[in-house]
Each structure stands twice: as structure tokens, then as C-alpha cells.
Amino acid sequence: MENNTIVIEDSIVNLESFKEKAPYKLDAIFKKWKKERLLYSKGNGDIHLPKHIGYLSAIGQRTMKIYIDYLLPFTPVDYSLRFDEIKRGISKTKKELHLWQKQKMISEENPDGHYDFLLENFYQVFEDVGIDLTKTPMHEDLQSLYLKIEDVEESRDKEEDSLMNHIHRIFGFMERVDPRKHRDILSEDEYERLVDWVHHYFSNGFEVPQITEPILKVHTSKGNIIWAFRSLFSELHPSHTVPQSLFELYTGAFYQFREDRFDNFKKQKKPQYFDSL
Secondary structure (H helix, E strand, O other): OHHHHHHHHHHEOOHHHHHOOOHHHHHHHHHHHHHHHHHHHOOOOOOOHHHHHHHHHHHHHHHHHHHHHHHOOOOOOOHHHHHHHHHHHHHHHHHHHHHHHHHHHHHOOOOOOHHHHHHHHHHHHHHHOOEOHHHOOOHHHHHOOOOOHHHHHHHHHHHHHHHHHHHHHHHHHHHOEOOOOOOEOOOHHHHHHHHHHHHHHHHOOOOOOOOOOOEOOOOOOHHHHHHHHHHHHHHHOOOOOOOHHHHHHHHHHEHHHOOOOHHHHHHOOOOOOHHHO
């Protein structure tokens, strides 16, 4: 506890300025901040922004509480527990930021500056009462909440590469000769079109692409085709049930299966020789 107290004392830039604030005002400062920031974000349309503001506000209140405890040391305080609580709050905030990042990647929108602005404003609130957060134990963790445009673009590129790897690994057998029919399962052009359709579907929130030239004939069993679609979906979204849209992608891509039924699609079991294709 003594070591933590030294860290806290060193991190206060202007102790006199901090002491000018009544403790109850310090305790309420991030409640007011949350209300003002929610008004600032009103009409933004980003479903993650209000929750992000709430998380930052909670982190701010808990961090401010450490300094109130420092000013009013009436009872012993385990500062390590306070820091652990703040770290958990930052972890929750990062998860919400990651969800926002994925949303931007799916919609292919450029990220706005709201999140970085909020964090800068968060630091400013502490600076206004005499605390330099850059000298606190929380600074390094808080810095991880900055997300620049280039970070999102890099993540988007990695996500795209990862999705393509999944598609080629599961659908790649269609580039080869079927061992039972002794024919190319798909032509090179047909395979490329199929990959494009599947990629569009998974990178655009299960949106079925417009397919004007479906594949007329595929030279392998229908079970192999269905299982490939089902396997890829289960691998990418293990907690989701198979949606109707995946079936629509399958029937839209393969003309000969256009009369199939969704119930049969969902009931398809793994074909006996699928792994040997």
C-alpha cells in the first residue's frame, strides 16, 4: 500500500489544485461527464458509442475514487484492488471498441473520431483537477483504447485474408477431380465466381449477392456441396443457427439445386468420404 501511495502522490501534477475541489464534487464529476457526453453523441447512430461512454465514465469514477481515498485516508485502502477493478473496466471498454471496429469493417465505413476524442476529453477532465494521468499506473492500459484509422484498415485487411483462407480451405476441393465421377468438380471460372459470392455473403453481414449466372452443373454429390456451406458457416459463426440466407446463397449459386428445401439443407449430415476429397 505504501508503494502505491507514492505512485499516486507523484502522479498528481498540482496537489493544491486538486485539494481545492470538495470530495463530493470529485466523486460526481464523471456522472456529469457521462450525461454531457451522451448528449454530445445523440443522433450519431452508432449503437456502441453510448455503452462506450458509460464504460469510460465508470473507469473515470473509479480512478477518481483512488485520489479521493488518497486525500481522505480515514480507512485503509487496498489500492491494488482498485487498480484491478479499473483494469477490468478497461478490458470491457476494449471489447466494445472491438465490436465497433468489426462493424466498421463489415460496412466498409471510415471510422470517425468520436472514440479518440472521448478518451482525450477523459484525460482533460483529470488534468483540470490537477491529475496527470500519463504518470499513473492506468496510463498504459488507457492508451490501448486509442484506435487510429490505420489500425482499422490493417485489421480489415487481416480479416479479409483470414476469411479468404477459410473459404479456400473448405471449398478448395471443388477445384479438384471428384474421385467417384472422375471429372473436374468445377471449372476454374466457376470456382472463382463461387468464392466471390461466398466472400460477399460473409463479409457483408449474411447478405446474399446478386447472382445472374449461377453454376449450371457441379460434378460431385449434393451432400458435399451442402456440407461445405454448413462447415464454413459453423466455423466462422459457431454460436449461430443456420440462417435461411445461407440456403438462399446455396440455391442461388447452383442452378441444379434451385428446387431444394431448407429443411433438407439443415438436416444434411457429413458425407462419408468428404474428408478424402
